[in-house]
Amino acid sequence: MSKTTAGRFFEDYHVGQVIEHAVPRTVGAGERALYHALYPARHALYSSDAFARACGLAASPLDDLIAFHTVFGKTVPDISLNALANLGYAEGRWLAPVWPGDTLRSVSEVIGLKQNSNGKSGVVWVRTQGANQHGQPVLDYVRWVMVRKRDADAPAPETCIPNLASALDAEELIVPEGLDFSAYDFALAGEPHRWGDYAVGEVIDHVDGVTIEEAEHMMATRLWQNTAKVHFDATARENGRLIYGGHVISMARALSFNGLANAQMIVGLNGGAHANPCHAGDTVRAWSEVLDRAETAAPGVGALRLRLVATKGGAAGVLKGEDGRYLPEVLLDLDYWALIPM
Amino acid sequence: MSKTTAGRFFEDYHVGQVIEHAVPRTVGAGERALYHALYPARHALYSSDAFARACGLAASPLDDLIAFHTVFGKTVPDISLNALANLGYAEGRWLAPVWPGDTLRSVSEVIGLKQNSNGKSGVVWVRTQGANQHGQPVLDYVRWVMVRKRDADAPAPETCIPNLASALDAEELIVPEGLDFSAYDFALAGEPHRWGDYAVGEVIDHVDGVTIEEAEHMMATRLWQNTAKVHFDATARENGRLIYGGHVISMARALSFNGLANAQMIVGLNGGAHANPCHAGDTVRAWSEVLDRAETAAPGVGALRLRLVATKGGAAGVLKGEDGRYLPEVLLDLDYWALIPM
Amino acid sequence: MSKTTAGRFFEDYHVGQVIEHAVPRTVGAGERALYHALYPARHALYSSDAFARACGLAASPLDDLIAFHTVFGKTVPDISLNALANLGYAEGRWLAPVWPGDTLRSVSEVIGLKQNSNGKSGVVWVRTQGANQHGQPVLDYVRWVMVRKRDADAPAPETCIPNLASALDAEELIVPEGLDFSAYDFALAGEPHRWGDYAVGEVIDHVDGVTIEEAEHMMATRLWQNTAKVHFDATARENGRLIYGGHVISMARALSFNGLANAQMIVGLNGGAHANPCHAGDTVRAWSEVLDRAETAAPGVGALRLRLVATKGGAAGVLKGEDGRYLPEVLLDLDYWALIPM
Helix, strand or coil: CCCCCCCCCHHHCCCCCEEECCCCEECCHHHHHHHHHHCCCCCHHHCCHHHHHHCCCCCCCCCHHHHHHHHHHHHHHHHCCCEEEEEEEEEEEECCCCCCCCEEEEEEEEEEEEECCCCCEEEEEEEEEEECCCCCEEEEEEEEEEEECCCCCCCCCCCECCCCCCCCCHHHCCCCCCCCCCCCCHHHHCCCCCHHHCCCCCEEECCCCEECCHHHHHHHHHHCCCCCHHHCCCCCCCCCCCCCHHHHHHHHHHHCHHHHCCCCEEEEEEEEEECCCCCCCCEEEEEEEEEEEEECCCCCEEEEEEEEEEECCCCCCCCECCCCCECCCEEEEEEEEEEEEC | CCCCCCCCCHHHCCCCCEEECCCCEECCHHHHHHHHHHCCCCCHHHCCHHHHHHCCCCCCCCCHHHHHHHHHHHHHHHHCCCEEEEEEEEEEEECCCCCCCCEEEEEEEEEEEEECCCCCEEEEEEEEEEECCCCCEEEEEEEEEEEECCCCCCCCCCCECCCCCCCCCHHHCCCCCCCCCCCCCHHHHCCCCCHHHCCCCCEEECCCCEECCHHHHHHHHHHCCCCCHHHCCCCCCCCCCCCCHHHHHHHHHHHCHHHHCCCCEEEEEEEEECCCCCCCCCEEEEEEEEEEEEECCCCCEEEEEEEEEEECCCCCCCCECCCCCECCCEEEEEEEEEEEEC | CCCCCCCCCHHHCCCCCEEECCCCEECCHHHHHHHHHHCCCCCHHHCCHHHHHHCCCCCCCCCHHHHHHHHHHHHHHHHCCCEEEEEEEEEEEECCCCCCCCEEEEEEEEEEEEECCCCCEEEEEEEEEEECCCCCEEEEEEEEEEEECCCCCCCCCCCECCCCCCCCCHHHCCCCCCCCCCCCCHHHHCCCCCHHHCCCCCEEECCCCEECCHHHHHHHHHHCCCCCHHHCCCCCCCCCCCCCHHHHHHHHHHHCHHHHCCCCEEEEEEEEEECCCCCCCCEEEEEEEEEEEEECCCCCEEEEEEEEEEECCCCCCCCECCCCCECCCEEEEEEEEEEEEC
16 A cells, blocks of 8 residues: 555545644754745844844844744645645734744644535644644634545535624734833834824835745745645646745745835734736736724834735736736735834 | 965874864754755654653654764864765764764874775774764764875875774664653554564655755865865766765655654764765665664663665665676665664 | 935935934844854864963854854945945954843944045945944944945935045054963964964965855855845845855955964954956855964964955966956955964
8 A cells, every 4th residue: 555645635624633743843043044044034023133122022022023934834745736726815923933943843723624516625624723832822814725636536524604703803812921022223224104003994015025936935835844746746736846835935924024024023914815826037026005003002013914915017006907806916815913112 | 384284184083093173063953954964854753852762762762873073073174084985884873862962072093094906095094083072972973985195106005994883783782871761652653564564675655856056065174164066066077966875864864754753863873874875866766775773771771773775776675787787866865773662 | 214224325424424324233142153164164263262372362252254244244234235346455453352142232433534526426435334232343344335325316425435544553453351372272273383483475375275155155144234235135236146255355354264273363464356247156165364473462462464365267376467456366455454373
């Protein structure tokens, strides 16, 4: 019998199933440096121990998206190896900072199933939790993917569609213990704009573009031990290697520094769509829209709900066509909460 | 007189000569992260401090092949700068784990010489030992290379061909101190297959492929301070940059996770051939064959002798043509011992 | 009003203006490993903790050019985002080693201004100082750039051209505290040549070449948080991405190991010109010329003043044409002081 896995198919999932994902991973100074080499990341809290200490933390944690990619990457062999599409995210919360030297692992629970009408595939909803070596949860999110059936004749499971919030309430966000923006140094952070300067509905064009290379997206994707072959094997698809959607998320988030330099920490993921595929050679740009604002209980710490859009062209603020579908140049539409000084 | 070195030629070697290689190198968290970014490495013992501790080690050591490449890289300026071919390896043993922060250095002894019948080149055998900052040996192996003569008229040295084992006996393998697989967590490691599940003669197709980029193989090769110009200078050879054979070894070993996830640690290198050159754009795949099995004295720790083959196409299990020569799509044929839970 | 910055223009500078640059940065083992992956760096003092300790230091500091690039990178958003050309460097001194874990920040003072005769741009001179988390200066240098005016009709400032030394005197160089080359291990360092072996006027051809890739120069440039869009956005210029001049400096310095392996530490930057643009696909080579020699007060430590030239072809020692202009294949002409055992 074959020793290798071909991944799970739609009929391999059932609601309530708990999957402990393999290969825990210790992350540290090396992952941090690589993250800064792969993306134009400049948020001061993730760049400087001294800045992070001045904000009440013990040191600079690893970037919020390092935590996300690492936890997500562990789930790929069990959840999305045979995925036809990564359909969405919801109810994502960063629960504790990840420090250099921490070891992360992931567990997912299947919380929903719905066979497609064509009988050949279905949608699987999972809630994934990442935890550190102390068993402390660091991240929690729901995602759903469309997965092929192994056998089209297999019976459909009972349909179960989870009831997911369209966005987290600000009260549900977890502010890292000790975080204090009351003595925040705006000059060192790079921009003067504080929470009160952002208006709901405001659109920010982040100006810069980055042309993506094969070597870079593969290094990033491997760093998170994401094994999906479409990202690495140029012979697997007609159009060449498909770039991991998370690479686009990190690129867009880093580009958003210019205009959102003080939106220091991502703490909530309300939703997200990988609107169109991204390939090497594409020049990625980004714009943001302010969706909501909220206060938090932490000193000087406010929260902004932001839409982050990555494109390979087109104007800032333009997302969908008259038909209600994403424009072909839109790569990503992400809805998140970030912490920013009041 | 020129301050630069053109490297040693065949007549510069004599049997018994000891060469202390230059530029000791401290390796750590950064090299580890880069290794994981450059290869789809997922073996849990090298990925997680927590997993390694549960196996009786103090922490996760640096990947066995990081030790190999670092020790090997130091030898390049003295041994293979003028090499026409890297002919083989034998009697390689990992003697102690390499920990983040260790400083490695290499010393080689010339143990064999044989001038080729054309009089223009010859074969040099060296035994290389890598040691850490405490002078403790970490790796020991023999390799032989074909080296150009500076002067075709120089007299041939006395032929001396070392007597090398075709494979290490399992009793000669060094199991890292404290290693204990008796409480091994197969779920976290990623696969259920243990020592007893592998049969001699079994062939495993590792399924996935990775298309290689110039930037990646150059970064890897530089990381080991391997200075051979053919890897970096696109103008040096008609067919462009030749990829360091060790890059193919690490790529194939990482791909072998799928089917050999529990073959955690390489401890012996019986032999190896770089069957055909590898270039950027090639899509590397891998298959393994189980050659032998042995028990060890350490609790729960068995050993598998494996053939690891990297290809750029072709079927798993097919290595040579009717003429007894490697098929043109075969890149690597490596024979090694790995430790695996019983 | 736009939240994003378009960078400063010529009329935004005035002599005496002090600019505190944003985003302090903690550098460590990860940056060190990446530096060694991106450049063929082999100088033993920056490669091995053990070697550095034998030379009287506490450990291996981060490479001198990591300090330079990090300090320089912070200044880009304020100084050179709208620069038409990076015109020169002067009076650069490394003041203290940078250790893994240090957090660097940069401050610049405008020390000169001169509007160009066309009225559309002007030259800005700044003296930049990098400091660590203890406020201790680690690097100090002057550079001048040509910057666009926002409004061609804006009045010209009073011309002020700083009086800069054409080269540092050897007495002005700072030797790191404790540095002692009296027990220097030439075998481990890789070459036998000491201070006294180099003659003023001597030209050294460093032999090797490296063909540059887009992914590599972008990763390097991002690592220093240098945000100039011409390095990243292939659509920004007609000829594609322009490679950060510092990437060429580091590549040439690393290549100079072959012939200058003992020129361990850069401590002074007398001047430098990025003679011609560098693009991916160029094969970079290097040669050096010994310009001066000096003793220092530290035991066994001498200093060499060196010209380091990077080219994409042409012969060693040939820098300018009959018209006194740099030959088209010359990329870099750098004048620096390095410490070398006597």
